Amino acid sequence: MNLRHVLSAIRAHWWMPLLGVLLATGSAFAITQLQTPLYTSSTQLFVSTTAATSSADAFQGGQFSQQRAASYARLAAGEELAGRVVGRLGLDLSPGAVASEITATALPGTVLIDVGVTDESPERAQAIAEAVGAEFPALVRELETPSTGGDPLVRITVTDVPEIPQSPSSPNRDQNLALGVLVGALLGALAAVARRQLDRSVKDPGEAAALAGVPVIGTVLRDHALERAHIAERTGPGRAAEDFRLLRTNLQFLSVDEPPRVIMVTSAVPSEGKTTAVVNLALALTEVGRSVIVLEADLRRPKVTRYLGMVGGVGLTNVLAGTADLDEVVQSYGDGSLSVIGAGPTPPNPGELLASAGMASLLDKLRAAYDYVLVDAPPLLPVADAVGLSVLVDGVVLSVRYGSTRKEQFRQAAVTLQRVGARTLGVVLNIVPPKAGTARARYAYGYGGDTPPA
CATH class of the missing domain: 3.30.70.1130 (EIF_2_alpha)
Structure with a gap:
């Protein structure tokens, strides 16, 4: 661990040196008060x-x-x-x-x-x-x-000639308090570094890229409004909206000659922000005049239609089962520039349904009709549903939650995609604290009133 990593650990866990100073100084003061003056x-x-x-x-x-x-x-x-x-x-x-x-x-x-x-x-x-x-x-x-x-x-x-001393020579309160500050800060800094060393979650973009074997193509900072509504405010240059616009730009230029058009977004485990990323990436693509359809393929826990306030009773499973036509399940969002296909009723065999020939045929139809098809897929590790689906799409984007996803989990998810021959396009680092080093580097100049606090 070099000096940069040490400073990064202290900055990320700044409260630990502060707590160490408070505890050590308080202890030094208490010990000083309890000692008999000499x-x-x-x-x-x-x-x-x-x-x-x-x-x-x-x-x-x-x-x-x-x-x-x-x-x-x-x-x-x-x-x-x-x-x-x-x-x-x-x-x-x-x-x-x-x-x-x-x-x-x-x-x-x-x-x-x-x-x-x-x-x-x-x-x-x-x-x-x-x-x-x-x-x-x-x-x-x-x-x-x-x-x-x-x-x-x-x-x-x-x-x-000896004189009567006017002040005690021991204990030396100022010296003890100064020593308490020094020892507390040192112990707190060591605790912060130890916590960073023992922390097995994904936090560093470079480390995330190394684990997945693909670059980090997007970083989404934590936004409490986005966590509540799941849709970023798009009327101004807000921080969350800019994050998804940058993700859109990076995604469009991944392969200029053969850009991926059918893109699956998944994660290693649940609650990694993948559905929010799908919805907002789709809206960012419609901003530049692209025709986009979102396919809600997380058949066990569908969230796209709920986030967008749509009807979720019929959808993908009806089309694959032959009980409904494609035109009957496509819904429009907002001004009609974004189309959505809900998950539909939960089937008994989601994995087989998503990897079926009918699913491949449906994706081909959507590819011909839209500029982009974004597929919200289930997480990779809890169930096998997304594994078979990953080989039917043009590419996969892995969503990883800052400070939550374990490195072992993330690496296992990446290896799973490699094993079946799926094309992994990149990584989206989600819910990054504004004070994290990654956030500071990207938002050094700020966006309006959304500059991360110092």
């Missing part, structure tokens, strides 16, 4: 030698002090000194507990020791730091005084 008071000690009568002695004494400072830092944080501090202040704490509150660090290349005392009480932190400054020189003096008597070799001087 206060740190600091002091600084200066290590020097007591015998320096010349510059050479001073130099050697400085080196000696630096070497001693590292040892004194450990001594300052030990229990011996802590016990003296407890006795000096009368604390109700053990020497070990006090020693755990003291940190001492020898600054490299210097003779300075930084001492910090962290406690729940700012006043006690300052008192312990002050007691360290008073007791530690005495402890060093005892250790450095020669057994034979005389002055100690090293002297400790307090150079920075």
Whole structure:
């Protein structure tokens, strides 16, 4: 997965990083509020030698002090000194507990020791730091005084008097919240990428084309009005209407010398938008003066006549059964430029009926009478009805629903058509969210008021 795929996954699932930030920041805030505030008071000690009568002695004494400072830092944080501090202040704490509150660090290349005392009480932190400054020189003096008597070799001087801290040193609320934002965004982004990787639905046009072995010839963006009415508004340059006009144009130029005229539209599984695509493609073809007839060949769940508000009692099955003539079942829609043949009564053997010689003869008659014959066929995987029909038409258009159709299902449908020798013309990617990368690329300049939201 490259950077483009990562950014695409984050853009598609933008709410996951946002949710991660909210949860992690909220957790960091809650943890910060539950933690006991700690206060740190600091002091600084200066290590020097007591015998320096010349510059050479001073130099050697400085080196000696630096070497001693590292040892004194450990001594300052030990229990011996802590016990003296407890006795000096009368604390109700053990020497070990006090020693755990003291940190001492020898600054490299210097003779300075930084001492910090962290406690729940700012006043006690300052008192312990002050007691360290008073007791530690005495402890060093005892250790450095020669057994034979005389002055100690090293002297400790307090150079920075401890003060009562005004704000807690821990927890650091701003740092914790910033860390929460960073961790939450990172985890959310990883979750978005993982979801994209685990998502087995068809979303990318290039991937859809690779699975089907044919190009994507149309992309239809999600339109709530189209989902309700199933017929795109055609009076203006609406987004849905433009999608089907572009599909019409691509379909007309698939093969200039021998353009397909009898076209079956199907899908892998139900609810992929195939019937809506058939109806609106037919209307888009009539806009440019083409004579079009729609054949409702989904005999189990017919929807064309319902979407167009027509009578569905008689139709294709009556013609194939010989109980009605073709002229008796053809209905006109709108101004008469679009003709429709409904499904008719549901037969007991839809698959055999659609693959029959009578169906082939009917398609030949319609091919001679109309510029385009659009066949709304059943989905390929649940039933075998559309498989036999696919070899009788000039070409098949596969409808796939963005983010719903599984890759395995779509690939199986494409292979099924290849196996019987059907000609697959292309893929229509349906119900694409306006914020999807495909939609943004196509509608970068927008169509009137239908520009996808940023």
